[in-house]
Every structure is written in C-alpha cells, then in structure tokens.
Amino acid sequence: MELAGRFAELLVTEGVVRGLIGPREAPRVWERHLINCGVMSEMIPVGASVIDVGSGAGLPGIVLAVARPDLTITLVEPLARRTAFLSEAVTALGLDSTVTVLRGRAEDVAGGPPAPADVVTARAVAPLDRLAGWCLPLAALGGRLLALKGASAEEEIAEHRDEIARLGGGDPTVRLCGAGLIDPPATVVEIVRERLVVAPGPRSSQRTAAQGRSSGAAGGRGPGKRRSRRG
Numbered sequence: 001m002e003l004a005g006r007f008a009e010l011l012v013t014e015g016v017v018r019g020l021i022g023p024r025e026a027p028r029v030w031e032r033h034l035i036n037c038g039v040m041s042e043m044i045p046v047g048a049s050v051i052d053v054g055s056g057a058g059l060p061g062i063v064l065a066v067a068r069p070d071l072t073i074t075l076v077e078p079l080a081r082r083t084a085f086l087s088e089a090v091t092a093l094g095l096d097s098t099v100t101v102l103r104g105r106a107e108d109v110a111g112g113p114p115a116p117a118d119v120v121t122a123r124a125v126a127p128l129d130r131l132a133g134w135c136l137p138l139a140a141l142g143g144r145l146l147a148l149k150g151a152s153a154e155e156e157i158a159e160h161r162d163e164i165a166r167l168g169g170g171d172p173t174v175r176l177c178g179a180g181l182i183d184p185p186a187t188v189v190e191i192v193r194e195r196l197v198v199a200p201g202p203r204s205s206q207r208t209a210a211q212g213r214s215s216g217a218a219g220g221r222g223p224g225k226r227r228s229r230r231g
C-alpha cells in the first residue's frame with residue numbers, strides 16, 4: 001500500500017503536470033484508476049509474464065507490478081513522453097527488476113521479445129477487434145488477453161465476436177473483478193489465444209494453423225520496423 005500510495009502521488013503530481021491524466025482525475029485516482037486496475041490481479045496466475053499494451057501513465061501495468069511482485073511485466077507504449085514517465089516511475093518505485101518499458105506499438109513488437117506472454121492486458125486502448133488483432137499475437141497459445149472494459153462489454157463482444165475468432169481468439173468471456181470489494185466490480189473481457197493465425201498480408205490470404213508456434217507468426221511487423229511518433 002505504501003508503494004501504491006507513492007504511485008498515486010506520482011500520478012496526481014507529475015502525471016497531471018505532464019498531461020498524462022486530467023486534473024479532474026486527481027481526486028478520484030484511487031477508485032477510478034488504481035483500485036479498478038488492481039482488481040484485475042485476481043485473474044493473473046502466480047509468476048505469470050504480462051504485457052500491458054498502451055500503458056499510458058502505467059494503468060494497469062504499474063498497478064499490477066506494485067500489487068504483484070511475482071509478475072514479470074512489460075509496458076508497451078508508443079508515445080515518448082509517456083514512456084519517459086513510465087521509466088521514471090518504475091525507477092522511483094524500485095520496480096526495475098520486474099518491469100520493462102518498451103517504446104513501440106503493440107503490432108510492431110509482435111514476433112520478438114517480450115512475447116509470447118501468459119497474459120496481455122489493456123485498458124482504454126481500442127475496440128475489441130483491433131485490440132485482439134494487436135494483443136493476441138503477443139500472447140502464448142493458451143495465454144489470454146484481459147481487456148478492462150466498461151458496461152458496454154457485452155455489446156462490443158457481440159459486434160466483434162466473428163473477427164476475434166478469425167484472429168485465433170476463443171469465445172470472449174466477461175469476468176467481473178473485485179466483486180465484494182468494489183461497487184460496481186471491474187468488467188474484464190477475457191479472450192484466450194486458441195489458435196495461431198499465420199501469415200501477414202491481406203485478410204483473404206490469412207489462414208489458421210494447428211497448435212504450435214512459428215516465428216514471426218500472427219501478422220505483426222517486426223520490431224525493426226517500429227514507427228516512431230512524437231509524444
């Protein structure tokens with residue numbers, strides 16, 4: 001809790017000054033951000049490797065690292081000013097031994113380290129179809145995408161179910177995290193990576209492969225082709 005308090009302090013000071021969270025978030029940083037992210041922890045197995053896509057100011061990645069020192073976590077974030085904050089926060093909180101900050105887009109880091117991960121997390125990054133396209137290639141077969149979503153999770157699933165299946169994901173499941181601790185509980189969409197989707201290229205040429213890994217699978221560009229963006 002002491003470490004979580006220090007992260008909260010960083011968010012409401014440097015995080016606000018640098019425009020990473022809005023000033024109106026400061027008074028509700030615990031309930032709306034830290035606790036809401038922290039309860040995802042109950043869905044992550046002991047000792048798991050985790051990639052947090054689109055970490056922003058470290059949500060949920062740094063919260064999970066604070067709550068769960070058993071996890072190995074990579075924060076993937078394309079914007080430089082956000083990765084600068086993340087790196088500083090990781091060092092300030094003494095999390096360097098379990099957390100790595102990687103500047104890049106999720107779709108560009110697929111096929112190289114730190115993937116494949118046991119769990120890929122994302123909060124407020126993209127609609128489920130795009131998220132599945134970016135995040136499932138970062139998960140090991142049998143690994144999972146955990147997307148923190150709002151009340152419209154079921155509608156999003158209905159809209160994108162077919163595309164998620166085409167991307168190799170299992171049927172998405174809505175999980176409620178923190179029931180009995182927070183009201184309402186956090187809504188997390190869980191998607192297991194059931195199949196490899198091989199071959200980058202046009203959608204019409206994509207095919208699914210039997211269980212097993214192949215290098216550069218899943219249609220991501222290699223890390224060497226990262227685009228840089230101002231941030």
Ligand SMILES: C[S@@+](CC[C@H](N)C(=O)[O-])C[C@H]1O[C@@H](n2cnc3c(N)ncnc32)[C@H](O)[C@@H]1O
Nearest residue numbers: 053054055056059077078079105106123124125
């Ligand atoms: C609305 S913010 C959410 C940040 C944080 N997850 C949170 O809940 O506060 C979305 C974040 O996703 C990042 N992002 C956008 N596209 C991305 C991509 N293709 N790969 C990784 N991160 C991405 C943005 O730079 C931004 O930091």
